[in-house]
Amino acid sequence: MGNIEKITQFLNDSCQLMSYQLWEKVNEDQFSLTLSYGIEERLSFSTNESATRTYDFNIEDKRLFILRIGNHQQLTVVEQQQLESLLQIHHLEKMLKKEQFIRKKMMESIREISAVNDLQSLLTKILENALSVIPVADFGVLWMYDEEEGALLPKAWVGGPGEDIQHMRMTIGEGIIGKTFLEKRSMLLTSYQDVLTESSSITVENMQHLLSAYTFEDLQSVISTPILVEEQALCVLIIYQKGQIPLLTVEDQQLLESFSDQVSIALMNARLFQHLKQQNELLRQRDHIHHTLMNLSLQNTGIQMIVNEIRRILQLRLVVIDLIDNSIFASPRHWFEESDYKRIFIIPDRPTFSKVETEEGMICCYIQPIVGVGQTLGMLLIEVEKQQLLPLHKMIIEQASAIFALEMIRKQSIVDSFYKKTHDLFREFIQCKDYLLLEKKGEELGLQSSAFSAVLFIQLPISPDLQGMNVQTHILIGEIRQIFQDKVAIIFGFDNKVTVVSQFQRQVDDLVKRTKQLQMNWQKMKYSALKIGIGSLYQGFENIAKSYHEAEKALSFLITRHRDGIMHYQDIGVNRLFIHQTQEELTSFVNEIFEPLANDKTKYPLLEETLLAYMAHNSSVGETAKQLHIHVNTLYQRLKKIEEKLNISFQNAEDMLKLQLACYLKGMVE
Known part of the structure; x- marks a missing residue:
């Protein structure tokens, strides 16, 4: 049983309707009669019949069906829902059949592309298939650009244009066809006035040939689309629709663009054949x-x-x-x-x-x-x-x-082996406690005992792409050599870290300047951010391990604070005490002090601000009151409230140290 029969059976048996009409949307505001029972079929959709009741049914957010029944009858909510499901199935089946027909015509055109040797016949056949899947179109013309004449010529036409059309020569930008070719975009015109406006640039001679070839008195809509080969416009495909109202739609425009792609393939094949040898x-x-x-x-x-x-x-x-x-x-x-x-x-x-x-x-x-x-x-x-x-x-x-990529990767593999060996030797060097053995290992690594040495410890972000990370490590080492030049005594990469031992003949520290240049160059290369720890500059082999551990601690400080950039060990200051504390641990310590103050909703809502000002002014009551713009007595009341909330005493040295640390760290964790 087909869908229409199922709908009829539902209306007759389940709904027990004595009279009804089912209208289905055809195009825009046009509806056609699909079913009629007990109501005169001559009754048009637009008739305002007071003896009938209407129900609208939306499918895919569009008003596609209207049911008209006798005024003395009505559908329940459940019946409306059931009928809507049947109508949706009916609509989907129609769309499927339409898509199957379009696909069939597409496949025919694709087969013809490879089967037909005559380009003229092929283009005509593709044009015929395009009109068959756009049934509202009356005729179409395929225009091709001729370089010798510098104009678009009609190469194929279907649907009735007379022979006079082949005398037309459309220049680029002339009329609908010339404009489509020039702008390389399709056009949909849905009014005769729009067609006249876009055609106003056609020459008198071309207009005479066009009017001789076809009568355009009841022309309603036009679709014109370019045909591109390698992003270059070669042709224009145009179809026309006549009648009472415009019927060509955006969906038809998309279909025509699909067929224009087939013409493009045909022309491409011709080009490929010409260039085969x-x-x-x-x-x-x-x-x-x-x-x-x-x-x-x-x-x-x-x-x-x-x-x-x-x-x-x-x-x-x-x-x-x-x-x-x-x-x-x-x-x-x-x-x-x-x-x-x-x-x-x-x-x-x-x-x-x-x-x-x-x-x-x-x-x-x-x-x-x-x-x-x-x-x-x-x-x-x-x-x-x-x-x-x-x-x-x-x-x-x-x-x-x-x-060259293979050669560079092969060279990189050899360098990786060298870096591994250098890494192992350097680890032995910094762990060595015997000075004579230390000197021997230092000379083996190429270090100068009299030079001033500083260590850089650089970390790249960890990536699941290990090969890509390895390449970045090598590029980074190359950039370091470029900037530090002969100051690099030892350099190697291991995992996602690069270790650099730089040596200077005198204690002139331009190490930070060179490191900043490295960071700036790396950012220009648009690689991921670096974390760089720098140890202090020391003389003698025995102090290189010290500088290394300082660089390691400086890098650890950046890692635990989730920061990128450069950190010199000398600049850490009192923060050295917190290097191995995580950001979460420091935040927890600060919150223990400030949360009780921030949560106070009594008449002292500014206790946190008061404590910070009091610590910043080295416990000076006068300076603190002046900054907070309050009376000294008010400040004493707030300080007393702070002591009560935190269970501490400003006279206790240990409590004061705890408060000073909390105020100092608050700026770090925020």
Whole structure:
């Protein structure tokens, strides 16, 4: 039993209606009669019949059905709900059938794209399928841009236009068609006046041909959509609807855009066929180049040899910049110096053309990021003008960047092994208590016994991407070497931390200045924030462990306070006493003092402010009262209330120390 039969049975048997009409929305405010029983069918939907009662039924928030029954009858709430469920099923089935029909026509068009060799016949067939799924449309025309004539020409039409239409030549921006082509966006016009307005720019000659080809007296609505190939407009697909009222909708516009995509595919196929030989040749050259570069990599010839080979193939000057250790590999040698690299402030995250300042002046370059394990490892920079870069060049550059990424990761693995060894030696060094053995291990690490030494302990945020974090560690070490230069005596990464031992020949401490420069550069590179602990500057091997532990404590202070940035051990001050206390522990201690005061709702609501002022003025009653703008007696009353609330005495030294600590720490935890 179909849905209509189920609805009829429900109205007749379950509701026992003696007369009724069921109207279904067709378009906008138009309704068609679906069922009629006991009421004259000639009665139109708009008739205001006092002998009938009406019920509206909304499906998907739209007024889609109206039931008219005899005035002496009515539906219960339950019957209305049951009928609404049946109508919803009926509506969904209709929509499903419509979608199945559209999909069928789409599939036919897709099959024809690969089956029909004649482009003209294919375009006509696609246009016919488009009109079949938009039944309210009367005719359609496909316009294609002709570069020789510099105008849009009709290439296919369905639905009745006469032969005169093929004499039309629409320039870009002319009428609905020219405007759609120019703006690369579809248009839906639902009034004859709008159509006339948009068509006002059509030339007299084109208008004569158009009117000769078709009669537009009762034209109501138009949809015009561009056809794009590789973001470039090539065609315009336009359909027209005649009648009494506008019937084309936004849904029809979306359908037509779908068919315009099919035309785009057909045109793309034609282009691909024309360039097939060229692509085949390109693939052959790609295989040869890939084989050459892979051989160089497998032979472990190094990055410089690969750079030289790529220059030989491209016949263009280029340079590879390894961001992990800031090394440069140029071909020809020395045409691009380290000073030139420092002028590149922004590392692109995708291939781009850019002007780069060098010792020779400004040059135009193509910059290809070298990416591995989700991180930018370096840059491949080729000196070339935009119009000179061929597709073959881009293909070579992409392949080369992949080879360079492999080389950099391989070099990184070797460095990781060295860092592990350095880490183990350094741990033995700082734990050594025998001075003679300490000197021996210091010399093995390359340290100078007479120099002044300071240790930096740097932490990167922990990431589940261990490979990516490892790459960031290497890049950070490269940046540290760049800034500290010969002041770096020992440096290594371990887990998410980097340890640096810097040495100076005299006790001139520009360590903090260099560290701030490191932090600023790291922020420019848009990496995650660093936590940096700095130990004090000491002379002698035996004090390096002391500086290391100070840096460790400074870093621990930042970690427990959930802060990023730089902390010098000397700047911690009294906070050294709280390094190993967590933020939560300090907050708890402060709250023990201030919560009883803050919660006091008596005539002393400002006890917390009073205590802070009293401690800030070193227990001076006069200065505190002056700051709080109160009488001394009022202050004494508040102080007495504080003693009662906290069960302490301002005369007790231990209580005073506790209060001073709480007031000091309050500024830290807030």
